[in-house]
Amino acid sequence: MKRLLLLSCALAVGLPASAEEPTLIFRPLPAPLKLPPGLRQTLPLHKRHSFFGDTLRAVDCTDDRDVIFGTCGNLLFGGVAMTTSHLSGDITIQFYPPVRNVAHFEVIHGVLRGDDGRLVAPQGYELPVLLNQVSDAPHILSEGDLDLTTGGVTNIKYRVQFLNTALLALGSVNPKLEAPVIEFPGVRGHAWARFEQRPDGLLDFTFQGNTFLPLGKDVLGDPVRWPMPFCGPRLTCASILARGTALHPHLTLSTKAPGGDPCAPNCPDIPSNAIQEFTVFTHSSSFGDDFELNIPQLGGEGAGRSHLQGRLMIQFGPRTPEDTVPFTITSLVPEGLLANPPESPILGRGPSPGLLGQVEFLRFPRLTYKLERVVFVDEPYNINHGVLDLRTGRVIGEFVYPSFYGQSLADVLFEQNDGRLEKKPFDLIAKSTEFPDEQFALFERGVNGQTIFRLSGEHVRSFATYRFPSPDFNKANSFISGPGSKLNLFLRLQAMKINDAPRAVKSGGASNVESSLGDRFSYSYTIPCDGQSARPAFEYTNNNPGASGGVFRLTRLASVSCTNSRGSQLPPGDYDTITFSAFGKWSKDDPADNPRLVTVQISTSPSYPYVGILLYKTPDAEDNVVLSSANTKPRDKPLP
Numbered sequence: 001m002k003r004l005l006l007l008s009c010a011l012a013v014g015l016p017a018s019a020e021e022p023t024l025i026f027r028p029l030p031a032p033l034k035l036p037p038g039l040r041q042t043l044p045l046h047k048r049h050s051f052f053g054d055t056l057r058a059v060d061c062t063d064d065r066d067v068i069f070g071t072c073g074n075l076l077f078g079g080v081a082m083t084t085s086h087l088s089g090d091i092t093i094q095f096y097p098p099v100r101n102v103a104h105f106e107v108i109h110g111v112l113r114g115d116d117g118r119l120v121a122p123q124g125y126e127l128p129v130l131l132n133q134v135s136d137a138p139h140i141l142s143e144g145d146l147d148l149t150t151g152g153v154t155n156i157k158y159r160v161q162f163l164n165t166a167l168l169a170l171g172s173v174n175p176k177l178e179a180p181v182i183e184f185p186g187v188r189g190h191a192w193a194r195f196e197q198r199p200d201g202l203l204d205f206t207f208q209g210n211t212f213l214p215l216g217k218d219v220l221g222d223p224v225r226w227p228m229p230f231c232g233p234r235l236t237c238a239s240i241l242a243r244g245t246a247l248h249p250h251l252t253l254s255t256k257a258p259g260g261d262p263c264a265p266n267c268p269d270i271p272s273n274a275i276q277e278f279t280v281f282t283h284s285s286s287f288g289d290d291f292e293l294n295i296p297q298l299g300g301e302g303a304g305r306s307h308l309q310g311r312l313m314i315q316f317g318p319r320t321p322e323d324t325v326p327f328t329i330t331s332l333v334p335e336g337l338l339a340n341p342p343e344s345p346i347l348g349r350g351p352s353p354g355l356l357g358q359v360e361f362l363r364f365p366r367l368t369y370k371l372e373r374v375v376f377v378d379e380p381y382n383i384n385h386g387v388l389d390l391r392t393g394r395v396i397g398e399f400v401y402p403s404f405y406g407q408s409l410a411d412v413l414f415e416q417n418d419g420r421l422e423k424k425p426f427d428l429i430a431k432s433t434e435f436p437d438e439q440f441a442l443f444e445r446g447v448n449g450q451t452i453f454r455l456s457g458e459h460v461r462s463f464a465t466y467r468f469p470s471p472d473f474n475k476a477n478s479f480i481s482g483p484g485s486k487l488n489l490f491l492r493l494q495a496m497k498i499n500d501a502p503r504a505v506k507s508g509g510a511s512n513v514e515s516s517l518g519d520r521f522s523y524s525y526t527i528p529c530d531g532q533s534a535r536p537a538f539e540y541t542n543n544n545p546g547a548s549g550g551v552f553r554l555t556r557l558a559s560v561s562c563t564n565s566r567g568s569q570l571p572p573g574d575y576d577t578i579t580f581s582a583f584g585k586w587s588k589d590d591p592a593d594n595p596r597l598v599t600v601q602i603s604t605s606p607s608y609p610y611v612g613i614l615l616y617k618t619p620d621a622e623d624n625v626v627l628s629s630a631n632t633k634p635r636d637k638p639l640p
Helices: 002-014 165-173 408-416
Strands: 040-044 051-056 081-088 090-095 102-108 111-114 117-121 125-129 133-136 142-147 153-163 182-184 190-197 203-210 225-231 237-241 249-254 274-280 286-291 302-309 311-316 324-332 355-357 360-363 368-371 375-378 384-389 398-406 426-431 440-445 451-462 486-497 505-514 520-528 537-542 550-563 577-586 596-603 610-616 626-631
Touching: 040 203, 051 117, 051 324, 081 125, 081 324, 090 203, 125 165, 125 225, 153 165, 153 190, 153 249, 165 225, 165 237, 182 249, 190 398, 190 426, 203 398, 274 451, 286 355, 286 398, 302 368, 302 610, 311 486, 324 375, 368 408, 384 398, 398 408, 398 451, 398 486, 426 486, 520 550, 520 577, 520 596, 520 610, 537 577, 537 596, 537 626, 550 596
Parallel strands: none
Antiparallel strands: 040 090, 051 081, 051 249, 081 111, 081 117, 090 102, 102 142, 111 133, 117 125, 133 153, 142 153, 153 182, 190 203, 203 249, 225 237, 274 311, 274 486, 286 302, 286 486, 302 355, 302 360, 311 324, 324 384, 355 375, 360 368, 375 398, 398 426, 426 451, 440 451, 451 486, 505 520, 520 537, 537 550, 550 577, 577 596, 596 610, 610 626
């Protein structure tokens, strides 16, 4: 425990932080919650909706800059090592008399017992995980503050201890490592909880937490080691060097059954202990903010939305006895893009970029902002983790996607608030058990057996008293937001993985199309889905008179993916969406210049028509990664 506490302190110093954080906003209930008689209740957990485990990133880092937090790329066993165990038992909650509709509470778990499981990674690693249990931390309870008007919880500190044979094996090969008290959210994690009224006068309770525990380079002088699945009867295991390995413990508890109807006979094909790559469907994938800012100079609300190109790498873990599968998500840039990420005040140069967004305008009634350098970045320390219910296809509970939104306005917003805004990820919450306000996370079976992932989440927080930049980004002209100002951040993702080997050749084009920026552009294409059965061709013309205008012609295809939109009626072997990357020549370049890269997605679906084109600058460009952007942005924010 001493070792992990010291590492937590080092993490707090090594990552940006501030003393103040905006208040999260929860929607009011139709009627305030009523506390249970005697202010105390004991309820059984619903086993299917209650589980714990870990997502361990086993690495061996040799660079001192990476080893502290395990950020090197030397990942062992082909992926993270995952284990999840469903829990049984009762929890007791002690409430205290409310003050202004806020009631403090404490949670007592005793000992919660878990099913036997496995710790697995994709490339040949499997370790039995027995004696699973979660218990209260010694001498300190889990606690928080319940807002009776919303059911939301703030100031939550959830403290428990985990025990199983995998953790004992880790301890056996690192004998100086003491078992820590695991606190959610911890230094770099999340903790979320809510209460709901029951007909019997008690309150259903749901909690979800994830955190980050890096082991660093050594444990009190001994190099960190990883247990191999060759152990004796006393858990004395063979081991290998694993400097920089990090734990990502997770805990979900609920007294409610998870929602969702059975998906049979159309359940998605979900593997066990495997990694799959999904192509983002850009029409229905976007992120942004619906700004509600009390700033007279803006004249009212403004909606900023950028549609996203790229891929999702989804790793599925071991199947549990409850017919569930844990999974992780990593966002990736469009295939074929190789460049250094742009440096920003929010992200610095450390985290790798994920999905890339179109250049867009943020329009308020009186002022307009141009949003450039648009990038969606995963939180590098807190892994995006969920558990999928195979009987329904829905992610159990409220899936939390911690992430950063990078773009030119956000960079200036952080700069002008002088450290008041903490440079930590936004926790986008997606609800899969119900669909209030169109929030959910699920997998489903699509046309011709393709697997579709869908997520819609939000994060709402107060922005009162904070500075908002003027369109010229000059701090002397910035505005102070008044009472009631809110940031309404949203994330919508839809991504597909086909199960066949497409050989179709897709071709088409259009002229004089108006982009969301107001530019007129034309395009034509002939692209083989297998990348080789026909000669590829692509031409893009942007008629903007400025730097983004010109003509691009393909010289070499870099990658291609053919998929179908959700609800497509095309027969097997045909596709309505093509995504490709290509190198080519830009008309404004010198003939001797290196080729430029373009990433494109075109959907010919009658229900979801879309064209998105991003032409990139050279890798050494410092001011902006995108040279020319054009897309047919849907008028309304599509549901994924």
